[in-house]
Amino acid sequence: MDIEIAPHVDEIRKALAIEIDSDKLAADLKRLLEFRVPVEEAKRSLIKKYGGGEKSIAKKLKDIAIGDLNIEVTAHILEITKRIITVKKAEKTIFSGILGDETAARSFTAWNDLGLNVGDHVNISQAYVRNWEDRPEVNLGNRSKVIKLSTKIDIAPTGIKKKISDLRDGDVNVESVFTVLKVEFHEINTKDGIKNILNGIAADHNTKVPFTSWILVPEIATGNTIEVKNAYVRSFRGVPTLHINENSKVTKLEMNIQYNEPEKVMIGDIIEKEGAFDTIIEGNILSIRPGSGLISRCPECSRVIQKSVCRVHGKVDEKTDMRIKAIIDDGTGSLTLVLNSELTQKIMGITVDRSKEIAKAAMSQKAVEDEIKRKLLGKILAARGNMSRGEYGVTLVATKVWESPERNGERALELLKRAGYGKNT
Amino acid sequence: MEKILDREVAWRIFAYEYNRSNLYVSEGDDRAPNYIVTPTGVKCNRLFITGVVTEVENIKADNNLWRARIADPTGVFTVYAGQYQSEAAIFLSELIVPAYVAVVGKARKFEPEEGSIYTLVRPEEMNKADEKQRDRWVLDTAERSLERISLVEEALRSGASGNDLREQLVTKGATPVHADGILRAIEHYRNLESILQELKHMIIHAIKTVASDHDANITEKPLDKITEEIEPPEKVPDVTPEQGPKEAIAEIIERLDTGKGTSYASIVDAALAAGIDGASIETGIKELMSEGRCYEPKIGHLRKV
Numbered sequence: 193m194d195i196e197i198a199p200h201v202d203e204i205r206k207a208l209a210i211e212i213d214s215d216k217l218a219a220d221l222k223r224l225l226e227f228r229v230p231v232e233e234a235k236r237s238l239i240k241k242y243g244g245g246e247k248s249i250a251k252k253l254k255d256i257a258i259g260d261l262n263i264e265v266t267a268h269i270l271e272i273t274k275r276i277i278t279v280k281k282a283e284k285t286i287f288s289g290i291l292g293d294e295t296a297a298r299s300f301t302a303w304n305d306l307g308l309n310v311g312d313h314v315n316i317s318q319a320y321v322r323n324w325e326d327r328p329e330v331n332l333g334n335r336s337k338v339i340k341l342s343t344k345i346d347i348a349p350t351g352i353k354k355k356i357s358d359l360r361d362g363d364v365n366v367e368s369v370f371t372v373l374k375v376e377f378h379e380i381n382t383k384d385g386i387k388n389i390l391n392g393i394a395a396d397h398n399t400k401v402p403f404t405s406w407i408l409v410p411e412i413a414t415g416n417t418i419e420v421k422n423a424y425v426r427s428f429r430g431v432p433t434l435h436i437n438e439n440s441k442v443t444k445l446e447m448n449i450q451y452n453e454p455e456k457v458m459i460g461d462i463i464e465k466e467g468a469f470d471t472i473i474e475g476n477i478l479s480i481r482p483g484s485g486l487i488s489r490c491p492e493c494s495r496v497i498q499k500s501v502c503r504v505h506g507k508v509d510e511k512t513d514m515r516i517k518a519i520i521d522d523g524t525g526s527l528t529l530v531l532n533s534e535l536t537q538k539i540m541g542i543t544v545d546r547s548k549e550i551a552k553a554a555m556s557q558k559a560v561e562d563e564i565k566r567k568l569l570g571k572i573l574a575a576r577g578n579m580s581r582g583e584y585g586v587t588l589v590a591t592k593v594w595e596s597p598e599r600n601g602e603r604a605l606e607l608l609k610r611a612g613y614g615k616n617t
Numbered sequence: 618m619e620k621i622l623d624r625e626v627a628w629r630i631f632a633y634e635y636n637r638s639n640l641y642v643s644e645g646d647d648r649a650p651n652y653i654v655t656p657t658g659v660k661c662n663r664l665f666i667t668g669v670v671t672e673v674e675n676i677k678a679d680n681n682l683w684r685a686r687i688a689d690p691t692g693v694f695t696v697y698a699g700q701y702q703s704e705a706a707i708f709l710s711e712l713i714v715p716a717y718v719a720v721v722g723k724a725r726k727f728e729p730e731e732g733s734i735y736t737l738v739r740p741e742e743m744n745k746a747d748e749k750q751r752d753r754w755v756l757d758t759a760e761r762s763l764e765r766i767s768l769v770e771e772a773l774r775s776g777a778s779g780n781d782l783r784e785q786l787v788t789k790g791a792t793p794v795h796a797d798g799i800l801r802a803i804e805h806y807r808n809l810e811s812i813l814q815e816l817k818h819m820i821i822h823a824i825k826t827v828a829s830d831h832d833a834n835i836t837e838k839p840l841d842k843i844t845e846e847i848e849p850p851e852k853v854p855d856v857t858p859e860q861g862p863k864e865a866i867a868e869i870i871e872r873l874d875t876g877k878g879t880s881y882a883s884i885v886d887a888a889l890a891a892g893i894d895g896a897s898i899e900t901g902i903k904e905l906m907s908e909g910r911c912y913e914p915k916i917g918h919l920r921k922v
Contacts, residue, residue, distance in 0.1 A: 460626070460792065463623075476627075476665055476719070478627055478665060478721045478742065479721065479741070479742055519624065521626060521627045521665065522757075523626065523627065523628060523629040523665070523757060523758075523761045524626065524761070525626050526624050526626050526627065565742075565744065566744065566745075569719065569721075569742055569743075569744035570667060570718075570719025570720075570721075570742075570744045570746050570750065571719075571750065572750070572753060585623065585624065598749050598753070600749065600752040600753055600756060600827055600830075600831065601827070601828065601830065601831025601832065602831070603756050604752075604756060604824050604825075604827040604828035604831065604832075605828055605831075605832060607756060607759055607760060607763070607824050608821065608824050608825065608828060608835075610763070611759075611763055611817070611820065611821055611824065613821055
């Protein structure tokens with residue numbers, strides 16, 4: 193059999209409930225490929241031809257990809273929340289949460305009540321995978337089947353030890369040591385009514401991440417350095433977040449990890465990560481992107497709109513606002529810096545009303561954008577905020593922006609020393 | 618879902634290093650970016666400069682083509698802005714020299730004859746700057762350059778090559794792209810060690826020009842003359858690689874159209890003003906017509922289909 197098509201034939205055989213001769217499948221597949229049918233389509237049509245399609249392709253959660261159809265996963269329910277959404281003007285109750293197996297944790301949405309509860313170990317077939325915030329999400333539709341398993345969750349006895357800076361979306365059975373910098377109670381609505389959870393910030397020597405604890409344990413208190421076993425990681429708005437639940441083990445340690453806030457990080461280093469929490473960067477503004485300056489928003493949903501028409505709410509009484517989307521670059525990397533209305537007004541030193549006057553005098557909204565270019569292009573700005581990676585590249589939404597005090601003289605002397613030159617050489 | 622290409626970083630490179638660069642690489646198909654590979658292994662497609670404009674020249678009077686010289690403490694960058702960098706061209710034409718400016722630009726080469734490569738900058742954005750910004754740029758550029766030099770020096774010392782060297786560089790903190798650039802630089806530049814020594818010397822000089830303003834013990838005079846000053850030849854590089862005159866004419870026809878087409882004479886006037894010569898205008902219009910992209914609603918008038 194042809195080496196290249198052998199793995200595909202195997203995959204087809206696995207997907208079928210009955211035994212079909214490999215050579216026959218290979219011949220069929222080759223024929224379809226001769227017709228230049230894409231491999232995926234060829235496989236799908238052969239599975240269908242031999243009465244397959246009933247049997248889903250078993251996958252581990254770490255291997256699922258956006259666009260997968262008819263997959264089977266075996267996992268436990270880590271979280272589940274009831275949500276009411278509006279579909280075609282009718283209210284519908286859906287269930288969303290997190291699934292985890294030994295390889296990864298992924299979000300899921302069940303479009304019907306399948307009687308799922310936290311801690312259930314389930315086999316799900318006929319599920320599909322959709323894109324949710326640029327990440328794969330398991331979807332359970334009308335045809336999906338769920339079998340509750342009696343077996344207990346099979347957590348590997350030893351977890352994967354990870355530093356706070358190494359946490360990635362989807363990590364499961366993570367073991368980490370950190371100091372609780374901040375913690376707050378929150379009430380949330382779950383499937384079984386209101387539940388208290390803890391939200392906070394975890395840190396090691398130089399990195400911070402947000403965390404959520406689904407259990408209220410006294411060890412998780414501000415200032416404590418704790419060890420957490422069997423936690424998992426999910427991204428929230430592009431930033432990895434550590435989750436602690438009933439299956440996790442929390443121990444207070446006698447040691448104390450001191451968090452030292454880094455002055456700033458190089459852009460080239462953080463863009464390698466998938467997200468970063470509360471980070472400080474500094475660089476030159478190299479480009480002001482279209483859509484900066486004076487903008488119009490829908491008063492209902494705050495979407496940016498054109499000509500007073502919102503794509504959801506139709507003709508609306510638009511609200512004027514300001515923002516800046518800029519490319520910031522420090523010579524090691526670049527990302528898109530987003531400044532909200534308040535920060536834009538602060539850094540520009542002009543209010544929304546003043547901008548309106550500028551636009552009116554020039555009879556163009558672009559006049560404000562030009563003013564921003566004149567003021568900011570080439571300048572060095574420092575910014576603080578969360579960095580995330582999405583469809584439009586790497587973005588940092590600023591919570592603070594400022595101009596660092598000038599210290600060229602001191603820095604020149606430091607650099608001379610580093611270059612191996614003392615004074616008067 | 619196709620991810621958008623990551624934006625090319627704007628490298629911080631001193632004029633001395635940039636002007637010493639004569640390795641040009643182009644990878645893959647037409648749409649792949651081109652790079653100037655510098656002696657410290659930067660694969661430079663974009664750069665950011667803050668310097669002093671010492672001279673602005675309109676080198677083709679009938680054509681809106683401007684050349685500016687932008688000095689840093691180590692040498693001079695040559696910047697060309699033409700009709701397709703109209704914002705930058707206008708900015709330069711109105712500038713009173715000397716002036717501090719910040720420039721974001723594309724790294725371009727000019728090869729008037731086989732084997733002699735000159736490096737130029739084609740501006741994307743230009744803005745006025747001040748002395749503090751210039752000093753800060755000098756220090757940032759010095760720091761980045763020293764980091765690169767130590768990587769290349771270490772690579773040379775190790776004696777490694779090929780994939781071994783590549784891996785070694787990445788473990789030392791180079792990005793895979795920079796590691797590739799260093800490999801190419803080592804292969805291309807003869808006497809790389811001495812080039813790096815001279816560059817280091819220039820960097821120290823550049824830092825001292827900033828330090829001398831702040832510490833009376835350090836005195837540093839500007840360079841007497843720029844070593845190996847490269848004067849671009851009088852021939853003019855082509856600054857219109859992306860768009861031929863035909864496309865420019867198509868745009869003009871569309872822009873001038875008020876709904877009934879535009880007279881031939883006004884299209885020619887606008888095209889001449891945009892710096893396209895008479896012969897190109899004629900062939901451009903002919904081609905557009907034969908391609909069916911514009912037609913004559915009445916004699917002597919043209920309209921875009």
